[in-house]
Amino acid sequence: MHIIEVENKYYILATSSLADQRTMVLKQGDSFGIFDWLGDIHQVGAGTQGIYHNGTRFLSRLELNINGTRPLLLSASPREDNQVLVVDLTNPDLPMEEQQALKQDNIHIQRLKFLWQSKYYEKINLLNFGQEPAAFELEVHFHADYTDIFEIRGIPREQRGKKFPARQENGSLIFSYLGRDDVQRETKIHFSPQPVSIDHKTARYEIVLPPKHPMEIEIEIAFTENDEKTKPIGFEKARTAMNIFMERAHQYCAGILTSNDQFNDWINRSKSDLITMTTQTPHGLYPYAGVPWFSTPFGRDGIITALECLWVEPHLAKGVLQYLAHTQAREHNDFKDAEPGKILHETRGGEMANLKEIPFKMYYGTIDATPLFISLAGAYLERTNDVATIQNIWPHIKKALYWIDHYGDLDGDGFVEYKTKSSKGLTNQGWKDSEDSVFYQNGRLARDPIALCEVQGYVYDAKVRAAEIAGILGHTDLRDQLQEEARDLKVKFNEMFWSTEKQTYVLALDGDKKPCDVMSSNAGHCLFSGIATRERARLTAEKLMDERMFSGWGIRTIAEDEPRYNPMSYHNGSVWPHDNAIIAQGFARYGLMAEAAQTLTGIFETALFMPGKRLPELLCGFPRVKGKAPTLYPVACSPQAWAVGAVFMLLHACLGMQIDAAKNTITFCHPTLPSFLNDITISNLRLNNKQIVLQIRRNSEGMEVLVLSPGSDVEVKILKNEIPEFA
Numbered sequence: 001m002h003i004i005e006v007e008n009k010y011y012i013l014a015t016s017s018l019a020d021q022r023t024m025v026l027k028q029g030d031s032f033g034i035f036d037w038l039g040d041i042h043q044v045g046a047g048t049q050g051i052y053h054n055g056t057r058f059l060s061r062l063e064l065n066i067n068g069t070r071p072l073l074l075s076a077s078p079r080e081d082n083q084v085l086v087v088d089l090t091n092p093d094l095p096m097e098e099q100q101a102l103k104q105d106n107i108h109i110q111r112l113k114f115l116w117q118s119k120y121y122e123k124i125n126l127l128n129f130g131q132e133p134a135a136f137e138l139e140v141h142f143h144a145d146y147t148d149i150f151e152i153r154g155i156p157r158e159q160r161g162k163k164f165p166a167r168q169e170n171g172s173l174i175f176s177y178l179g180r181d182d183v184q185r186e187t188k189i190h191f192s193p194q195p196v197s198i199d200h201k202t203a204r205y206e207i208v209l210p211p212k213h214p215m216e217i218e219i220e221i222a223f224t225e226n227d228e229k230t231k232p233i234g235f236e237k238a239r240t241a242m243n244i245f246m247e248r249a250h251q252y253c254a255g256i257l258t259s260n261d262q263f264n265d266w267i268n269r270s271k272s273d274l275i276t277m278t279t280q281t282p283h284g285l286y287p288y289a290g291v292p293w294f295s296t297p298f299g300r301d302g303i304i305t306a307l308e309c310l311w312v313e314p315h316l317a318k319g320v321l322q323y324l325a326h327t328q329a330r331e332h333n334d335f336k337d338a339e340p341g342k343i344l345h346e347t348r349g350g351e352m353a354n355l356k357e358i359p360f361k362m363y364y365g366t367i368d369a370t371p372l373f374i375s376l377a378g379a380y381l382e383r384t385n386d387v388a389t390i391q392n393i394w395p396h397i398k399k400a401l402y403w404i405d406h407y408g409d410l411d412g413d414g415f416v417e418y419k420t421k422s423s424k425g426l427t428n429q430g431w432k433d434s435e436d437s438v439f440y441q442n443g444r445l446a447r448d449p450i451a452l453c454e455v456q457g458y459v460y461d462a463k464v465r466a467a468e469i470a471g472i473l474g475h476t477d478l479r480d481q482l483q484e485e486a487r488d489l490k491v492k493f494n495e496m497f498w499s500t501e502k503q504t505y506v507l508a509l510d511g512d513k514k515p516c517d518v519m520s521s522n523a524g525h526c527l528f529s530g531i532a533t534r535e536r537a538r539l540t541a542e543k544l545m546d547e548r549m550f551s552g553w554g555i556r557t558i559a560e561d562e563p564r565y566n567p568m569s570y571h572n573g574s575v576w577p578h579d580n581a582i583i584a585q586g587f588a589r590y591g592l593m594a595e596a597a598q599t600l601t602g603i604f605e606t607a608l609f610m611p612g613k614r615l616p617e618l619l620c621g622f623p624r625v626k627g628k629a630p631t632l633y634p635v636a637c638s639p640q641a642w643a644v645g646a647v648f649m650l651l652h653a654c655l656g657m658q659i660d661a662a663k664n665t666i667t668f669c670h671p672t673l674p675s676f677l678n679d680i681t682i683s684n685l686r687l688n689n690k691q692i693v694l695q696i697r698r699n700s701e702g703m704e705v706l707v708l709s710p711g712s713d714v715e716v717k718i719l720k721n722e723i724p725e726f727a
Helices: 235-252 261-277 299-308 314-326 369-384 387-408 453-472 476-496 522-529 534-544 577-589 593-607 646-655
Strands: 023-028 031-036 050-053 056-059 061-066 072-079 084-090 107-115 119-128 134-143 162-169 172-178 184-192 202-209 214-225 255-258 278-281 284-287 657-660 665-669 679-687 690-699 702-707 715-719
Touching: 023 107, 023 261, 031 107, 031 119, 050 214, 056 184, 056 214, 061 107, 107 235, 119 134, 119 202, 119 235, 134 172, 202 214, 214 235, 235 261, 255 261, 261 278, 261 593, 261 646, 278 314, 284 299, 284 314, 299 314, 299 369, 299 577, 299 646, 314 369, 314 387, 369 387, 369 453, 369 657, 387 453, 453 476, 453 522, 522 534, 522 577, 534 577, 577 593, 577 646, 593 646, 665 690, 702 715
Parallel strands: 665 715
Antiparallel strands: 023 031, 031 050, 050 056, 061 134, 072 084, 084 107, 107 119, 119 214, 134 202, 162 172, 172 184, 184 214, 255 679, 278 284, 657 665, 679 690, 690 702
16 A cells, blocks of 8 residues: 655555555554464564564564464464464475375364463364374474664664674573664563474474374463563463453443443453553553554553543553552653653553654654643542542642643643644654644644643643642632633633634644644534533534535544545544544533444444454545445554443443442433444442442433432432533
């Protein structure tokens, strides 16, 4: 595929489409792997296959052959909540010396593989279903190229470190590389049983397999940096430890069961993917953004994922808040786009980040993560009443507020703008961070500093939430000040950001306060935050749901009649699940429940066409055509955390649910269900150390909510006529 946006130096090069080379993904901790459907790693097309650790490809080849020939694929699928890949293979027709040829389909080869704590584990099960003994040679080929993930994304490098010849040590095969950052990276491959021979790239087994006689081969590969000590522990012991971890992870998340089996499959896939994407850090759980390009903590992505999942898994939000508080910027650093109080955009491992060839070791080039951090803190407090955690991060909330007023507002006009200071940083710093994503009505790119419409909404919500927190913590003067600032911002925003011509909020204001009068999904985020007036929320919703914006699969990033519309672009006409979820939550905030249900329906019907019902990061924005599946975006991340979380926020929006832990109440405001759902049962919904079971179902009068957990003292209310109030 041709490169679409060559001017963007961090654009992910699309040399071939992920849609035309089926791959399987594993992710655990700081490691992830991309395999073909035979369970191999080999460099074809975009050359992304491999096992990566801390931003570097530690294994670039892993190929299994029988007598020099690739086996035949029977099936391949993930198992055990996404953590184990199972590949079933069989032999092709094989010539055998002094015997009749071994016919196809006599040997069953099963490959089980998973990642756990910086290691890759594989068990190869062999079973002969023939009538005679089978003799053949099994080979496994390896290589490690230690390519930085930004090299794979297309960033050229003039110099690299030193790769050493592969060596054998105590029966293991070891690849090693000394980077220019003075980090020694090693790939240590251990075999059980030992092969007949090992050379610099191949392990060989001479197999004689009697009929119905099983044989197992285990491969354990450790990824280490700077002489980290590691010992083989074996496939079964590692698998047991992983399964225990997974069982504990599932216990915290609410269960959702509906009347629609396909919707249940989507929920279950999303729940498993959420656990896969979540990594334990020293500060708590954190959802890494996406595989392969963004398997690392991102501030904005982590916050939005936590908001999407807050009602089903609030513990995730706690980890995100604590991690981002710990990594909050403390000083000025133009190369990192850092200023005191600013919340992290992303952090990267790898040689290029260590050498500052890219600015992303600790990079702060995001305009929205800082107010969203405050919003998440307020939402988490409402959901959990965990005052102790909020008290602990209160100094960081105040620093974030200070950044908004003193650094975020570049020209003192009351709006928060961005302008990159880093020579290698991002030009655009909202969630649509492509270089061509902010433009005027004539298609010309906007001049910075740029004030995005949704960012002003995030700031508004941050001040409303911070005022609530300040009041709870006893800081009444600050509470009153923040409430007044929020009210003033809402009035000024609606004066400056409304497009009379298009009857929606403009995309942005440029450095001269000239509007980028573009119909975009960004306007829907203004409903999510509550900065929109009631009448303008209704008008904006009408625009978002007309055929120029709503493709049939979901809401596009910009309208079909805008000059830069391209349904195959990253941000100028595509459909993003998380974007739709945020907008649906905004619809629900203003009582626009039919629009919320329509959005959920479009995204659900998209999921039905996805392999395993896993939503990708984005899809192309072509209009829906009867009988035709949605069009995949060529290099979308999958799984991707905020796409995974979208189903939970979409469902939350349709239910109009609000959980207030301090008041011990669960309120359903104008709940509705799309036509394909008749009832929903929510189990293990944790509130004030109790587990609540609820059922929401359709009846002749509309919707009803039943509390199924005995002895529950939670107050459950359903509001059918009341209209929400806003600050």
